[in-house]
Amino acid sequence: MKNHINEAYEATDTLNDESSAKKRKIVVPGEIIATGEDYLPSEGARREKENVLANRFGLAEESGRVVKVIAITGAFIPRKNNVIIGRVTQVTFNGWIIDIDSAYQAFLPIDESPRFISKSEMNQFLDIGDVIVAKIWSINARGIDLSLKGKGLGKLEKGFVFRIIPNRVPRVIGREGSMITLIKEKAGCNITVGQNGWIWVSGPSSDEEIKARKIIEFIADKVHVSGLTELVEEWFEKNK
């Protein structure tokens, strides 16, 4: 249980401030980020003659010659190996259809459950409305396939789930999971953060759970603040 979210931060981006040795600024679509032939436009940027322009709203980051724009708002875009939290919406003959709060439905095949499940007892294992932590195993033209095989994956019981803006997930997790470990410790709760912005919290009593939810929402509100760890510690001092 301790390393519940291990996989969750594998694929995270670099929104946490601790690594902000690189130059960052907020850009709007079409704004010039850098001028010069040396720069290479990466994700969210494009070249027009000698200028590198933003292709979307977000934080522009120059690391060496590479320029990219990190999204800070918007819907969840699934990527392979993301750990997500989803809800079962349908039980079919060979698996479950899961709502993962993205544009595409996800499918969890029966073969990808952690142990053998016969087709007759499928809805005893997972029924409509159940909440699971799963990993995106593949993304193809037909949809998203999930897997429950792996550490920390499976059905969630007790506790509750709430949602934050998916792009803020890396901040909540922190560098190498530093932030989420701190919150777990201070709030005394079990927390799982899905890359789709759904967060599951379970603690000894609802007081702790609500406290954990409040601090996570507090962090998700702050997009561009540095020294977040101190702020969080301060918050816990105030709200003992």
Place this chain on the structure above:
Amino acid sequence: MKKISKMPTKEKETFKRPDGRKLAEIRKMYAKVGIIPNADGSAIFAFGDTVAIAAVYGPRQLHPQHMQDPATGILRVNYDLLSFSVYERKKPGPNRRSQEISKVTEWALSPVLDLKEFPNTVIDVQVYILQADAGTRTAGINAASLALAHAGIPMRSLVCSVSVGKLDKNLVVDLNKEEEDYEEGEGATDFPVAKIANTEKYTLLQLDGKIQPETVKKVLDLADKACDEIYEVQKKALKEVVEQ
């Protein structure tokens, strides 16, 4: 002699707009991003007493399925006046006018969007007019453009929109309702324009009234200048959402 020949131009200069604005002066603008927490992106944009809000949802699954496009995502705009936005209560629900404006807003915005990353999906944009004092479609386009950017959707640039009008023989920017109903001389002409910011590309040109072909160039020049101002307001609103 000279004085006499100057007379008409001077008269033109001193043309008084009903609300005392200069000819090329836009009404006071207000823009704010992130006003609807449940939407993926949202914005409010106001030209004086014309107030538009826009909310963006998606990319999300598109129903009915036959509208899905496996090559790209699509944009779907719904524009409407709220029933209390005008003096006489507007019956809620779509009508001929709102359907037309929804469509032209869609066309005004889609050239800047790149939705190839999201096949089979839709991006829903809801544009509602809280208060109408002419220029609702232009305020709606400005708000929708902000909301789309706020939703993190890949787009080449922002879209700015303003209406240019002709009151008798005077070209003015950003008509209000009183000016739209101007009846002296040649009457009023309303010419809404939308363009891609920092380019010479226009995505909306409509005309209600009469205008001489040679005047259209002047109209576009005025619109260009006004759009630069609007772009700055939009840019500021987007940047403010991050700095708290």
